[in-house]
Amino acid sequence: MSEKITFTPLSYTGWDSLAHLLEEVKRFDVKKILVITDPFLKDIGLTNKVVDPLEEAGYVTEIYTDVVPEPPLAIGEKLVAYTRENLFDMVIGVGGGSALDLTKLAGVLASHEGKVEDYLNLTGTKKITNKGLPKILIPTTSGTGSEVTNISVLSLETTKDVVTHDYLLADVAIVDPALTISLPPKVTAATGVDALTHAVEAYVSKNASVVSDALALQAIRLISNSIRTAVSNGQDKQARTDMSYGSYLAGLAFFNAGVAGVHALAYPLGGQFHIAHGDSNAVLLPYVMGYIRQSCEKRMKDIYDAMGFSSVNLSQEEASYRCVGELKRLVEDVNIPCTLKGFNIPEDAIESLTNDAVEQKRILARSPMPLLKEDIYTIYKATFDGI
Ligand code: NAD
Structure with missing residues (x-):
């Protein structure tokens, strides 16, 4: 069986890789550049690390800051209209997934x-x-992997939808961990578990391949080993570097293999209750994986090993069971609530969350175990009570 593997044409990774920006911009015949970022990143001077060298080299740059987390469709409409009217030659996205998705x-x-x-x-x-x-x-x-995917996610009234096409892929991705040092613990945790979820879901996906497996397992190793340190000591250069590589690899993995049940159930949490994407994935991760565990025991055993544990003396069944426990422990250790109650979601919302999640048919189709409406309801219910 042949497999299609798609990568962003060019990436720079590693500490201070931002130094390659100017030489890359010079490869394109451009004069007027729109830099899309969020207001906080501009205020703390991070956006200027990108803009200053471009201006010094004579490029005309404009900074667009009308970006909000989990951007609603209206923000996308406004930005697209602005970009059309003002005839830019290039767009550069600086930020988390929200700014990058809007840039694409x-x-x-x-x-x-x-x-x-x-x-x-x-x-x-x-x-x-x-x-x-x-x-x-x-x-x-270090979270979404948006820099290497062809997806732009937008929030709708009660759920999320995407615009997706390979033309949305970046020409160049620059993944510099030095830019993540200022991330506060809460965002480090949520975005880090988002990246871990990408890798875990890609590894158990029905569309997984030899290539996506290699990417996903290495991402799981790096993230599981470094996320606790990155959250407790954001200045730790090694932990930030590992998280950066981990989210990049996880992005490449899920772009090629897809995500499944966790994301399908997370989208309505973001849409209906405006819970950050990483937190929505994190709260659901142990419960979805616990529910589907028996359909992918061997793969869950591999994840358990990649997380730094040893399954040598364990049955596949036992290792996969322990894997679910370790995923939950990791989420707890980085201080993300482990129940829907913990996010103040009322129990009577489970019905409408279920109705919206069922609509994510394309995503659900990649789950190793079919997830029907009653399964989805049961998972939300377990996540509500934490059992
Ligand atoms: P985000 O972009 O919404 O940013 C979250 C917060 O972190 C913001 O307040 C931002 O100002 C702050 N922040 C970002 N970088 C910082 C830094 N270095 N220092 C201090 N603060 C910083 O968060 P995100 O989780 O990266 O992106 C979430 C969005 O990405 C969602 O809309 C989600 O649906 C989408 N997403 C896209 C893909 C994709 O493939 N395109 C994949 C997963 C998620």
Whole structure:
């Protein structure tokens, strides 16, 4: 059986890799650059680490800061309209997944007609036909892997949807852990467990391949080994570097193998209760994996080993069971609530969360165990009570 593997054409990784930005911009015939970031990153001077060298080299740059976490569709519509009106030659995204997703969207839809809504995966009717503007993506969180995926996620009224096409892939990704040093513990934890979830779901996905397996297992090793230190001591250069590589590898893994049940159930939590994407994934991760464990015991055993434990004297069944326990322990250790109650979600919301999660058919299809409406309800219920 043949497999399709897609990578972003060019990435720079490692400490101070941002130094490669100028030489990369010079490869493109551009003058006027839109830098898309969030207001906080501009205020703390992080965005200027990108903009200053470009301005010194004579490029005209404009900083766009109308980015909010988990960006709603309206924010995307506004940015795309702005990009079309102002005729930029290139877009550069600096930030977490929220800024990067908007950058890809703006870069591609700058050269298309119609609303962003027309291009949404679940309800859109228009097709993406060209690549649009050159795109450079520079993550400042170690989480989403957005810098290497072809996906832009937008929040709708009660759930999330995506615009996706290979034209959304960055021309260049620069993954510099030095840019993540300022991440506070809470964001480090949520984004870090998001990356771990990408790797775990990619590894058990029905679409997993030899290549995505290698990426996912190394991501699980790096993240499991470094996330506690990155949360408790954000200045630890090694932990930040490992988290940065871990989220990058996890992004490549899930872009090629896909995510499944955890994400399908997490999207409505973000949509209905505005819980950060990483937290939504984190609270669900142990419960979804616990529920589907028996459909992928061998793979859960491998994850247990990659997390730094030894399954040598254990049956596959026992190792997979312990794996679920260790995933839960990791989430608790980085101080993320382990129940829906802990996020103040009322029990009577389980019905509407279930109804929205069921709609994520494309994502659910990759689960190693089919997840029907009653399964999804049962998982939310277990996550509510924490049992
Ligand atoms: P985010 O971009 O929403 O940022 C979260 C917070 O962290 C913001 O307040 C931001 O200002 C702050 N922050 C970011 N970098 C910082 C730094 N270096 N120092 C201090 N503060 C910093 O968070 P995220 O989790 O990276 O992105 C979430 C979004 O990405 C969601 O919309 C989610 O659906 C999407 N997502 C996209 C993909 C994809 O493949 N495109 C994958 C997963 C998630």
